[in-house]
Amino acid sequence: MANRQDVRAEALDSEQRTVSALYARLDLARARAEAALRAAHGSGGELGTRQARVEREVTAAEQARRLARLHAVERGLCFGRTDDTSGRTTYVGRIGLRDDEHESVLVDWRAPAARPFYVATAGAPDGLLRRRHLHLKERRVIALDDEVFDLDRMDEGDRRTLVGEAALLAALRRGRTGRMGDVVATIQTEQDRVIRSSLQGALVVQGGPGTGKTVAALHRAAFLLYTHRDTLERRGVLVIGPNAMFLRYIGHVLPALGETQVVMATLGELFPGVRATAVDGPRAAQVKGDARMADVVAAAVRERQRLPEGDLLVAADGLTMRVPHEVCARLRERARAVRLPHNMARKLFVTELLKDLARAEARAVEESLRLAELELEDPELAGPLDLEDDLDEVDLELASRRLWSLEPVRRAVDELWPELTPQRLVGELLSSPATLRAVAPDGLDWAALVRPAGAPWTVGDVPLLDEAAELLGEDDSARRAAARESEAEEEQERYAREVLVTTGLQEEGVFQRADVLAERHADPGDGLSTAERAAADRTWAYGHVIVDEAQELSAMAWRMVMRRVPAKSLTVVGDIAQTGSAAGARSWAQVLDPHLAGRWREERLLVNYRTPAEIMRVAADVLRAVAPGQEPPESVREEGTPPRAVRGGVERLPDLVAEESAAVADGRVGVIASGARHRQVAALFPADDLEAPVVALTVTQAKGLEFDAVVVVDPAGILAGSPMGGQDLYVAITRATRRLAVLHDGDLPQVLSALARE
Numbered sequence: 001m002a003n004r005q006d007v008r009a010e011a012l013d014s015e016q017r018t019v020s021a022l023y024a025r026l027d028l029a030r031a032r033a034e035a036a037l038r039a040a041h042g043s044g045g046e047l048g049t050r051q052a053r054v055e056r057e058v059t060a061a062e063q064a065r066r067l068a069r070l071h072a073v074e075r076g077l078c079f080g081r082t083d084d085t086s087g088r089t090t091y092v093g094r095i096g097l098r099d100d101e102h103e104s105v106l107v108d109w110r111a112p113a114a115r116p117f118y119v120a121t122a123g124a125p126d127g128l129l130r131r132r133h134l135h136l137k138e139r140r141v142i143a144l145d146d147e148v149f150d151l152d153r154m155d156e157g158d159r160r161t162l163v164g165e166a167a168l169l170a171a172l173r174r175g176r177t178g179r180m181g182d183v184v185a186t187i188q189t190e191q192d193r194v195i196r197s198s199l200q201g202a203l204v205v206q207g208g209p210g211t212g213k214t215v216a217a218l219h220r221a222a223f224l225l226y227t228h229r230d231t232l233e234r235r236g237v238l239v240i241g242p243n244a245m246f247l248r249y250i251g252h253v254l255p256a257l258g259e260t261q262v263v264m265a266t267l268g269e270l271f272p273g274v275r276a277t278a279v280d281g282p283r284a285a286q287v288k289g290d291a292r293m294a295d296v297v298a299a300a301v302r303e304r305q306r307l308p309e310g311d312l313l314v315a316a317d318g319l320t321m322r323v324p325h326e327v328c329a330r331l332r333e334r335a336r337a338v339r340l341p342h343n344m345a346r347k348l349f350v351t352e353l354l355k356d357l358a359r360a361e362a363r364a365v366e367e368s369l370r371l372a373e374l375e376l377e378d379p380e381l382a383g384p385l386d387l388e389d390d391l392d393e394v395d396l397e398l399a400s401r402r403l404w405s406l407e408p409v410r411r412a413v414d415e416l417w418p419e420l421t422p423q424r425l426v427g428e429l430l431s432s433p434a435t436l437r438a439v440a441p442d443g444l445d446w447a448a449l450v451r452p453a454g455a456p457w458t459v460g461d462v463p464l465l466d467e468a469a470e471l472l473g474e475d476d477s478a479r480r481a482a483a484r485e486s487e488a489e490e491e492q493e494r495y496a497r498e499v500l501v502t503t504g505l506q507e508e509g510v511f512q513r514a515d516v517l518a519e520r521h522a523d524p525g526d527g528l529s530t531a532e533r534a535a536a537d538r539t540w541a542y543g544h545v546i547v548d549e550a551q552e553l554s555a556m557a558w559r560m561v562m563r564r565v566p567a568k569s570l571t572v573v574g575d576i577a578q579t580g581s582a583a584g585a586r587s588w589a590q591v592l593d594p595h596l597a598g599r600w601r602e603e604r605l606l607v608n609y610r611t612p613a614e615i616m617r618v619a620a621d622v623l624r625a626v627a628p629g630q631e632p633p634e635s636v637r638e639e640g641t642p643p644r645a646v647r648g649g650v651e652r653l654p655d656l657v658a659e660e661s662a663a664v665a666d667g668r669v670g671v672i673a674s675g676a677r678h679r680q681v682a683a684l685f686p687a688d689d690l691e692a693p694v695v696a697l698t699v700t701q702a703k704g705l706e707f708d709a710v711v712v713v714d715p716a717g718i719l720a721g722s723p724m725g726g727q728d729l730y731v732a733i734t735r736a737t738r739r740l741a742v743l744h745d746g747d748l749p750q751v752l753s754a755l756a757r758e
């Protein structure tokens with residue numbers, strides 16, 4: 001009788017044959033796409049009608065995209081197999097493949113046929129007998145894991161082939177690389193519900209640290225693009241993350257899932273032309289994020305629609321024109337009443353005011369003539385003279401045009417109703433205590449906002465700029481056109497370079513230069529991909545928006561995000577217990593109801609795949625202290641290394657980090673310090689690249705990230721550092737996947753008393 005070793009080898013062999021055949025299909029699909037691409041490029045050159053040329057280009061673009069996808073799925077092409085009760089075997093992979101008879105040989109993980117692979121559980125096997133995970137190294141099958149749902153119904157031969165350790169645990173024990181990986185092979189049932197939830201409406205994914213919210217949201221983006229490709233490729237998907245480092249951390253997940261058409265941005269980048277990275281202190285952040293700031297910005301715009309002290313007096317060309325105060329007030333009311341944005345309504349105000357100035361000019365001329373008449377006693381000039389009444393519409397228009405060319409007139413108009421950019425309005429508002437005092441509602445701590453003129457934009461300013469842009473009706477068409485043009489060229493070249501590399505066309509001498517190919521590819525429209533076009537356009541309406549670490553968004557930030565997605569199709573991912581920003585959410589209803597009026601659904605993730613149970617027990621004490629109503633997620637594994645507290649100052653840190661590094665071998669160490677200690681710690685570990693073996697971060701920077709070992713420095717400083725210090729400590733502790741050490745120089749905070757002492 002064959003022993004277990006032989007059975008294992010036999011099963012591996014058999015799967016290897018299947019997997020090799022799948023890779024052969026992949027190679028064939030690539031060869032076909034390359035041939036189609038070459039045919040599209042090669043056919044007809046510059047000849048043919050414009051329509052033929054456009055059609056060729058569309059085909060070429062499609063084939064190039066297909067090729068890029070086929071190349072992106074090389075690693076781990078096939079990772080799953082199901083055997084069901086009707087005797088059918090299905091292989092699940094990163095993309096779908098068919099044989100020459102058009103029979104499916106590999107099912108795309110996002111397709112309905114792949115569902116049982118993700119949802120089957122021992123209690124509800126969904127028609128499955130067995131689920132098998134295949135582990136590949138390059139194109140070789142190196143291990144198998146089986147989960148059996150109905151042993152009794154398996155035949156003897158199949159039973160003998162059962163192999164494996166739970167695939168999930170194997171995946172979770174892998175060392176961290178500084179990049180988030182995809183988990184397509186081990187998606188859990190509760191995560192699968194999130195991933196496949198309908199595109200319509202807003203879905204909130206609430207879950208404690210490490211429950212896979214981020215990873216599920218990214219797989220959801222890939223799933224939605226697969227299922228609703230038409231809509232979403234046209235409108236685009238936007239993923240909003242807390243900072244650039246986080247976006248780099250997750251940046252590899254979607255391409256590995258075959259999706260490259262997603263815009264990733266931080267909140268500080270959502271206003272084209274501004275890249276804010278500075279952050280406000282808690283007091284300013286809280287006020288800036290307050291929903292009442294929308295009224296403040298609106299009042300600041302109205303405040304710029306001014307009236308003269310008394311009558312308006314404009315001296316130009318040797319005359320003084322006078323427009324009575326009441327007339328100016330009437331003109332302002334009329335311009336406001338049209339309810340157009342400020343810069344558009346200005347046109348109306350200026351047109352009317354110029355007419356009144358023209359009449360005033362006529363009056364002034366008349367007046368001066370009368371004076372001249374009195375002085376000269378010239379009988380020729382005697383008799384009634386009423387220039388003002390003689391002006392008809394044509395005269396008025398001509399006079400207005402002439403007046404508009406005079407500097408003093410322009411200055412006077414700008415004084416009353418200036419053309420404003422969002423940057424100017426918000427910049428001048430925040431550096432003017434007098435204006436802030438005048439426009440802030442009672443009870444708003446406006447003094448917290450005051451800052452010097454020209455200070456760099458903060459992330460909290462961006463929603464204010466966006467609000468201002470809505471009210472001002474920023475006319476950015478010229479800037480947009482220019483930006484599109486240069487970006488379009490760059491994009492075409494970049495794309496062409498990719499095509500040259502992935503297809504080997506360059507090597508074969510079909511195209512030597514990316515710019516030549518780019519020229520061929522020039523989109524008859526603006527040539528930008530949806531993603532690029534959307535990122536450059538403040539008013540772009542995305543098809544779907546995913547917000548990660550969404551608990552940090554202020555009420556003002558939510559207003560901005562909602563403008564980006566008028567269809568209100570959103571995935572909101574976060575954990576109320578981790579809110580660190582003073583302006584962040586205390587409940588999902590509080591931040592979402594103003595926009596969605598209860599029309600949002602919530603899924604909860606309850607299992608922590610990151611943090612071992614020993615560390616989570618300490619984190620749970622912290623959570624109980626800061627948010628008594630919140631339940632910590634349950635860890636899926638014990639690691640066996642008790643988390644520890646080490647007494648000492650920063651001088652003890654190099655040794656401690658060396659110990660932790662040695663303990664995790666090739667893994668990564670994150671040193672998370674209080675704001676007060678961060679500078680000192682960062683000087684010891686200066687790398688700002690997550691792939692470095694050791695990286696020093698503040699809690700805010702560490703949000704959403706994870707490390708094999710974490711060293712928390714100055715827990716008391718973290719607790720005392722902000723009104724949300726408890727939440728911050730909870731975040732810091734839960735970044736560890738294997739080991740935790742806490743370095744403290746004063747007394748260890750009470751909430752950490754469960755740590756082993758050294």
Ligand SMILES: Nc1ncnc2c1ncn2[C@@H]1O[C@H](COP(=O)(O)OP(=O)(O)OP(=O)(O)O)[C@@H](O)[C@H]1O
Pocket residue numbers: 168171172181183186187188191207208209210211212213214215216575609610703704705706734
């Ligand atoms: N089904 C899964 N299979 C394998 N690994 C998983 C799975 N789900 C989650 N993980 C891993 O668990 C870790 C935590 O996931 P993720 O960062 O998405 O959690 P999160 O809920 O966003 O956490 P936080 O709130 O702390 O930012 C990641 O390393 C992720 O790859």
